[in-house]
Amino acid sequence: MDFNIESYLLEYGKKAKKAAFAMAQAGTELKNKALATVADALIKNTEYIIAENDKDIAEAVNNGIRPAMVDRLKLTAERIAGMAEGLVQLCALPDPVGETIEGFKRPNGLEILKKRVPIGVLGIIFESRPNVTADAAGLCIKSGNACILRGGKEAIHSNLAIASVFSKALAEAGLPADAVQLIDKTDREIATGLMRLNKYVDVLIPRGGAGLIRSVVENSTVPVIQTGTGNCHTYIDASADFDMAKKIVINAKTQRPSVCNAMETLLVHKDIAKDFLPAICAALKEKAVEIRGCDETVGICGDSVVKAEQSDWETEYNDLILALKVVDNIDQAIAHINEYGTGHSEAIVTSSFSAAEQFKREVDAACVYVNASTRFTDGFEFGFGAEIGISNQKLHARGPMGLKELTTVKYVISGDGQCRG
Amino acid sequence: MDFNIESYLLEYGKKAKKAAFAMAQAGTELKNKALATVADALIKNTEYIIAENDKDIAEAVNNGIRPAMVDRLKLTAERIAGMAEGLVQLCALPDPVGETIEGFKRPNGLEILKKRVPIGVLGIIFESRPNVTADAAGLCIKSGNACILRGGKEAIHSNLAIASVFSKALAEAGLPADAVQLIDKTDREIATGLMRLNKYVDVLIPRGGAGLIRSVVENSTVPVIQTGTGNCHTYIDASADFDMAKKIVINAKTQRPSVCNAMETLLVHKDIAKDFLPAICAALKEKAVEIRGCDETVGICGDSVVKAEQSDWETEYNDLILALKVVDNIDQAIAHINEYGTGHSEAIVTSSFSAAEQFKREVDAACVYVNASTRFTDGFEFGFGAEIGISNQKLHARGPMGLKELTTVKYVISGDGQCRG
Numbered sequence: 001m002d003f004n005i006e007s008y009l010l011e012y013g014k015k016a017k018k019a020a021f022a023m024a025q026a027g028t029e030l031k032n033k034a035l036a037t038v039a040d041a042l043i044k045n046t047e048y049i050i051a052e053n054d055k056d057i058a059e060a061v062n063n064g065i066r067p068a069m070v071d072r073l074k075l076t077a078e079r080i081a082g083m084a085e086g087l088v089q090l091c092a093l094p095d096p097v098g099e100t101i102e103g104f105k106r107p108n109g110l111e112i113l114k115k116r117v118p119i120g121v122l123g124i125i126f127e128s129r130p131n132v133t134a135d136a137a138g139l140c141i142k143s144g145n146a147c148i149l150r151g152g153k154e155a156i157h158s159n160l161a162i163a164s165v166f167s168k169a170l171a172e173a174g175l176p177a178d179a180v181q182l183i184d185k186t187d188r189e190i191a192t193g194l195m196r197l198n199k200y201v202d203v204l205i206p207r208g209g210a211g212l213i214r215s216v217v218e219n220s221t222v223p224v225i226q227t228g229t230g231n232c233h234t235y236i237d238a239s240a241d242f243d244m245a246k247k248i249v250i251n252a253k254t255q256r257p258s259v260c261n262a263m264e265t266l267l268v269h270k271d272i273a274k275d276f277l278p279a280i281c282a283a284l285k286e287k288a289v290e291i292r293g294c295d296e297t298v299g300i301c302g303d304s305v306v307k308a309e310q311s312d313w314e315t316e317y318n319d320l321i322l323a324l325k326v327v328d329n330i331d332q333a334i335a336h337i338n339e340y341g342t343g344h345s346e347a348i349v350t351s352s353f354s355a356a357e358q359f360k361r362e363v364d365a366a367c368v369y370v371n372a373s374t375r376f377t378d379g380f381e382f383g384f385g386a387e388i389g390i391s392n393q394k395l396h397a398r399g400p401m402g403l404k405e406l407t408t409v410k411y412v413i414s415g416d417g418q419c420r421g
Numbered sequence: 422m423d424f425n426i427e428s429y430l431l432e433y434g435k436k437a438k439k440a441a442f443a444m445a446q447a448g449t450e451l452k453n454k455a456l457a458t459v460a461d462a463l464i465k466n467t468e469y470i471i472a473e474n475d476k477d478i479a480e481a482v483n484n485g486i487r488p489a490m491v492d493r494l495k496l497t498a499e500r501i502a503g504m505a506e507g508l509v510q511l512c513a514l515p516d517p518v519g520e521t522i523e524g525f526k527r528p529n530g531l532e533i534l535k536k537r538v539p540i541g542v543l544g545i546i547f548e549s550r551p552n553v554t555a556d557a558a559g560l561c562i563k564s565g566n567a568c569i570l571r572g573g574k575e576a577i578h579s580n581l582a583i584a585s586v587f588s589k590a591l592a593e594a595g596l597p598a599d600a601v602q603l604i605d606k607t608d609r610e611i612a613t614g615l616m617r618l619n620k621y622v623d624v625l626i627p628r629g630g631a632g633l634i635r636s637v638v639e640n641s642t643v644p645v646i647q648t649g650t651g652n653c654h655t656y657i658d659a660s661a662d663f664d665m666a667k668k669i670v671i672n673a674k675t676q677r678p679s680v681c682n683a684m685e686t687l688l689v690h691k692d693i694a695k696d697f698l699p700a701i702c703a704a705l706k707e708k709a710v711e712i713r714g715c716d717e718t719v720g721i722c723g724d725s726v727v728k729a730e731q732s733d734w735e736t737e738y739n740d741l742i743l744a745l746k747v748v749d750n751i752d753q754a755i756a757h758i759n760e761y762g763t764g765h766s767e768a769i770v771t772s773s774f775s776a777a778e779q780f781k782r783e784v785d786a787a788c789v790y791v792n793a794s795t796r797f798t799d800g801f802e803f804g805f806g807a808e809i810g811i812s813n814q815k816l817h818a819r820g821p822m823g824l825k826e827l828t829t830v831k832y833v834i835s836g837d838g839q840c841r842g
Contacts, residue, residue, distance in 0.1 A: 021759070025782065106804060110793055119815050120785065198638070202815045217619070217642050223816040224644070244838040251840035338442070360833045361446065364541065372531055372836030381841070382832075383527060394540050394623045394829040395644040396817040408815040411803075412781045415793030417665040419672035420802070 005193045012148050012181055013200025016121040019176035020146035024118045026175060028095040031142055034173035035091050038141075039084040041169035042134065042162070046080050052161035053130065060154055072129050073155055083134040083162070086386060090142045093385040096404045097144045110415045117410045118144030120202040123194050124388075125150045125216060127208035130158035136207070137166050137180040139388050143406035146179040148201065150194055152208075153186035160184060195220035207389055210316070225396060225405075227389030230260035230344035231316045232374045235333040235359070237350035238269040242276060244371060245349040249280055251373040252347065254287040258318045260390060261345045261377040265313060265323040267333045270296070273326045277301055281324075289320045296326035313340045330355050334362045341365055343392045345374035366392050366399040426614045433569050433602055434621025437542040440597035441567035445539045447596060449516040452563055455594035456512050459562075460505035462590035463555065463583070467501050473582035474551065481575055493550050494576055504555040504583075507807060511563045514806040517825045518565045531836045538831045539565030541623040544615050545809075546571045546637060548629035551579035557628070558587050558601040560809050564827035567600040569622065571615055574607035581605060616641035628810055631737070646817060646826075648810030651681035651765035652737045653795045656754040656780070658771035659690040663697060665792060666770040670701055672794040673768065675708040679739045681811060682766045682798040686734060686744040688754045691717070694747045698722055702745075710741045717747035734761045751776050755783045762786060764813045766795035787813050787820040 026034075042049070053075040060070045102114040122145050126132045133149060140147040151159040163182035171177040183190055195204060195216060204224045206216040216224055234252050236245045252263035268276055277300045281291055285304060292308040293301065305324070312323040313336070327333045330348075337346050347369035348359040356370045367377045377400060379387025384402030391397045397405035447455075463470070474496040481491050523535040543566050547553045554570060561568040572580040584603035592598040604611055616625060616637060625645045627637040637645055655673050657666045673684035689697055694717060702712055702722045713729040714722065726745070733744040734757070748754045751769075758767050768790035769780040777791045788798045798821060800808025805823030812818045818826035 021783070021785075024785070104804065106802070110797060112803060221638050223647075223814055225816070226644075241838075247838060247840055255841055356835075362442070364442075364445070365831070367832045367834060369834045370836065372834055372839040373841055375841035376531060376834065376839065377832075381527070382533060383525065393644055395646070398830050399832045409819050410786070411788045411798075411820045413788060413790045413793055413797065414777075415791065417662075417668060418793040418797065419668055420676055420794055420796035 005189050009190070009193045009197055012183060013121070013197050015178040016146045016148050016181060017200050019178040020118070020120045022176045023141070023144050023146050023179050024120070026144060030174060031095065031144070032091040034170050034175045035087045035138060035141060037173040038138070038166050038169040039087040041165050042080055042084045045165045046077050049080055049158065049161045049165065050075055050077070052157040055157040056155050065154070069128070073158070075130060075158055079131065083131050086135055087138045090138050090386060093142065093403060095142065096407050101409065108418050110413055110418050113412045115410050115412055116407045119406060119408045120145060121200055122147045122406065123150070123197070123201040123204040123222060124148070125191055125194065125204065125206045125208070125212065127152045127212055128155060130155040130162060132207060133159045133162040133182065134166065135386060136388060137163070139386055139403060139406060141170070141175070141179060143403045145406060147181070148194065149180070149182040150191055151182065156186050192219055195222055198222050205388060225389070225391050225401070226393040227391055227401070228260050229316055229342045229392065230262070231264050231314070231340060231342045232261060232345045233265045233267055233337045233341060234263045234347045234349065234374065235267040235330070235337070236269060236272065236276060237330060237348055237352060237355045238271040239352040239355065240272070240349040241351060242279070245276065246280055246283055248347065248349055248371070248373050250283055250287060252375055253284065253289055253322050254320065255375055257320050261374050262318070263322070263374055264316055265325065265340070267325050267327050267336060270326050270328055274300055281305065284322060287320070289322050291322050291324050293324040294326055297324045316342070330358060334359065338364050344390065345369065345377040347372065347374050366390070426610050430611070430614045430618055433604060434542070434618050436599040437567045437569050437602060438621050440599040441539070441541045443597045444562070444565050444567050444600050445541070447565060451595060452516065452565065453512040455591050455596045456508045456559060456562060458594040459559070459587050459590040460508040462586050463501055463505045466586045467498050470501055470579065470582045470586065471496055471498070473578040476578040477576050486575070490549070494579070496551060496579055500552060504552050507556055508559045511559050511807060514563065514824060516563065517828050522830065529839050531834055531839050534833045536831050536833055537828045540827060540829050541566060542621055543568045543827065544571070544618070544622040544625040544643060545569070546612055546615065546625065546627045546629070546633065548573045548633055549576060551576040551583060553628060554580045554583040554603065555587065556807065557809060558584070560807055560824060560827060562591070562596070562600060564824045566827060568602070569615065570601070570603045571612055572603065577607050613640055616643055619643050626809060646810070646812050646822070647814040648812055648822070649681050650737055650763045650813065651683070652686070652735070652761060652763045653682060653684050653766045654686045654688055654758045654762060655684045655768040655770065655795065656688040656751070656758070657690060657693065657697060658751060658769055658773060658776045659692040660773040660776065661693070661770040662772060663700070666697065667701055667704055669768065669770055669792070669794050671704055671708060673796055674705065674710055674743055675741065676796055678741050682795050683739070684743070684795055685736065685738055686746065686761070688746050688748050688757060691747050691749055694721055702726065705743060708741070710743050712743050712745055714745040715747055718745045737763070751779060755780065759785050765811065766790065766798040768793065768795050787811070
């Protein structure tokens, strides 16, 4: 490349840091006013945004990108209105900033308050869909942060258009335009540089596929929140209600198979395998689900089931494919989940109190379900409003990450001259 | 090296993961009983531990290590009793595990509880003082975690002795011996390997100097909690009570200059510089503090002050040296702190309500003090009991990290067959 990445990114970093200072001082009313202004501006600039989006679409078609991916890129007046509506909804959510989480007085008279404050500068690296630009920026603004966004090459014109409309509207409303910056180059080295901008970026959040997440975890020296990958299981206990189990299995696998909270492996207690498996396999087949089963499954269901390989237990298909295993008991089910799961969403269907309690206690995951579909792991479904992603790491945030998860704390200590003796 | 680091560490990882599962299920009584058993065992094994420690001391003396460092290594019956006492004190602290932090019911009938659970496997890389082995392991056990410890070469015999006594006593009390493992090799490659053991280590906490912290941040793919470095400031506002200001400055700088919450730079409002500086400089001189001042300071105090270089604003001396700068106003003080501070502990001395409020609001640090010494940033002083370190990053934990900060959360969702529609 013919320019210096470090000094190039440094400019983004410095501007973001400065904007973050102003954002941290901004009150809720101002932030809400700004989000409403941005929402209006997106609608008003629909034509401009679609014209820029057309450039990305043309390039994608030229490059022979498959239609499903082109559709993900495509912005319509309706989709832009959806982004705007998302920002308006953010206005209605409570502002997490300024909350005093704890407060106490020490024997020496010091008063210690633990207050919720914005994190500062968030780096967000994302792929494909350009609506992430508006969604992520909106969450950052409402939570009092500044952000540096780095989207994919395939959506660069759309992303830049949305970000510039966003920034201008922020400034119009009285917030710093630099609170939302989108990096205008998409070289891979720029992403790597952003991952090492420790002086200016407080936290990095990757949004995208397993490859992106892995690359960020591998290369980032900035603290990262991992989101996404979900190898989710549903375990049908011997005591399960068959109708409920069937309903939940079908929902978790087929309602939207491409997402991270969809089920990938079904575990069935051996005592009910002979009765349950034929019924569930037939129901899954009706939904065009390919089943890859263990030996017992193949033994019971015959040719309609493909024999599973070791890799099937490890795979997040994100597709109409299901791994299916018969287990001896709940201990084996939990051990399988803790071995192969990605700590995302895990469910048991049971009518036994002790089985439910054991599953809740022993499964190590962000979200553990009893008698419900794993598909509920989602900021809206949890009532948090919009989410920036679903964390499946254990540091800072676990599960759906809403506005609160984009904040940190500050201890504020007041005294009258206390010294340590 | 003549062995395979990866498979070597994998063994530690697998054992730790297995132990973490058992630890997460252990109740408070069992954990407390185990800690008391370890405390007893440490006392009973005083002779053995001191004999092993003697080997480290002999080596240190042989290698010409300076006496202050040798003293840090040295274990006496009294210091071992101190470690044991630390564990007994942990028993008295509330167990953070099992707490339901939030709970709510969704319109569709799903009940969502947010529960506090152990993190799992903590990797702790530390330097020098062997008492960290017992202190850190004790905190991990009480918070329901397993740990893999990696201490410095200079204390390897002492660390191994303490860890083996610890493990045996855990097993005796009914907890897994592998909940506390100390890596028995001290090659640098082992530390780097531990930093990349993502499948088994959930969080890495370095405890030591700036070099260690930097190396961990640079190399770790496991999520890290940064602790430590403190370039702390005290700002004396124009409205400050001089006696209070003097007392706080002397305490923050001289009560224990080697630690991270000691003051490194003093900022003084220009309106009081002529009156305040001569008095405070004289008092600091009495405590043998070397002062490195800005031009105004040198102008007022003369030869008793060395002229500060740019690097003085950036340096954590951990010594009886103080950088001193006259500022035009509180805005300049806050800007200086936000530019050069490490986000650790920052103080203002003032009698002005608006100055106090502005400082608390605008300074970006883990702990912000009004009219008190920065020296209070400490788990014991905050009333948390023992601490694993002081985080100056914004992710997960900020400020003194006690037992709560060694936990994560799990969402537990109970339903009666809910599916997503």
